[in-house]
Amino acid sequence: MNSTLVTFPGGRTSGRSPIVGTVPVGGLHGLVVAETPFHPLDHTWPDQPADRGTIGGLPVVDCVTGAQSKTGEVLLGEAVPARRGDEDWEWLVVHVTPAPLPVGSEVDLEVDADFRAALSAGHTACHLAALALNAALAGRWRKDVRPDALGHPDFDQAAITSSRIGPHGSVDVYRLGKSLRKKGFSGDDLDPAQVARQVNDRLEAWVAADAPVRVDVPGPGLTARRTWRCSLPEGEASIPCGGTHVSGTAELGRVEVALSLEDAALTMRTTCGN
Template identity: 40%
Template sequence: MIELSATEILFCHNTWQHTSVVQLIKETDQGTWFVTKETPFHPVSHIWPDHPEDKGTVVINGIKYPVLACQTGAIELATGELYIDKDIPIKRGEAGWVFVVSHLISKKSNIAVENTVELTVDKEYQDALSRGHSAGHIAYLALNKVLHTSYWRKDADRKDELGHHNFNSYAQETSFVTEDQCEDVYRLGKTLRKRGLNSAELMADLSSITEQVNQQITVWLALENEVSIECEGKALTDSRYWIADFGIDGVVKLPCGGTHVSSFKEYQEIKVELKTQGEQELLMLTHSKKRI
């Protein structure tokens, strides 16, 4: 009998194809879920689903099948039971449990525990998500910097990795990555005004702020610096950090579990749009273009 273990993740290491051994299978109405020892697939998080799952295929006994979904799972070691996505009943670090990457395929596939399978990620799609996600980080750091200068009337306790008042941390309601885009929604309520943000002036000056943010992003991209992911371990639940050098502004190291670009050189451009959504919500759309 195969020993169940946490999935070793490979998506941080520029790996898009990998052969691995199946360690668990679960049949559901959706199809067949399977877990391998290692995987190059990035799953969607059950806690903060801002980054979509990878697409791709798996070859089983010489037959190729599409991977229909890829989600975070947790296995109770005592029972061998696999819980997926919102059904996961525990937090990471719980004794007697391991977190895994769960791949969904059709019930028609002939898959068994201890099969050796070949997993292949759709690199083009993953790269587009990576550009969208890294662009979102770059955009919010630029927004923080622009607001820091003129739109806080008192010192905010939270600072971002470049030392600016962390508007993103205080105000972000949702964030969602798609291909070459990131969408962030910010709430400008009473609490934020009490902390010192001049919300009314911010909303009135959106055109000017947008221009300044885009100018800052252009300056940073011109550095053409590398971006790296630092992993504290091989498991899905081990901490991972996005690291980028922003020149005279400093080096950023922030926790992030998604996939990302390897260099600013991968962008032709990044452009931000800021829009109001009612009286107290701000939408930031970050669009990126791949350098050809």
């Protein structure tokens, strides 16, 4: 099998393609096609959940990243030992279904567009919240640190331990321990409510600006290094990203964050919607 070509970065939610392989997934069946609109769960940074929908009329109960070695062995999800994009592997989108379909048959692929739209909104809001959090915490750095695309110290990339996208929102967890202090960040007397107000004020302005959002797509492969971009009033923001997004910030409606601090970890919960 060759690496799967994907159309979800351009916003596609439907397509037609031949089945090129099958993979056992427990008691279920993993179907691989030549080209798919389905976004799978990433095996290295599982932030955006898999798309829902149907393939050949069958429900897609899960959609995961797979990798085929030079010997033909296919591994799935966390079992993949290679780094994303390793050229020694073929990278596959595996559609998990309750029944098989024959290799070689042409099938229609239909993504649940409403669920995709909700995840896309949650993912865009997540990126905006991270940038706004960077700005709100910029004065707490005592050492030079790599800046984000807007010129603020990139707290998000320096401290994040997990990010989970959901419909119309996300949950991001940041570690504020010794390693971050060594990098020059001071969390002393950090008031989560005060920081959240600063973040929310910035988010309100960004939504009102209806800043255009796009994903730069250098190629059709699953592991192509795609980049999220947003033309904010402060400048062009960019973040490496393999997920899906809305086309403008006004589509998000109201975006708000809530911050909580516990056990040297800062948790940011972001929600969006009208």
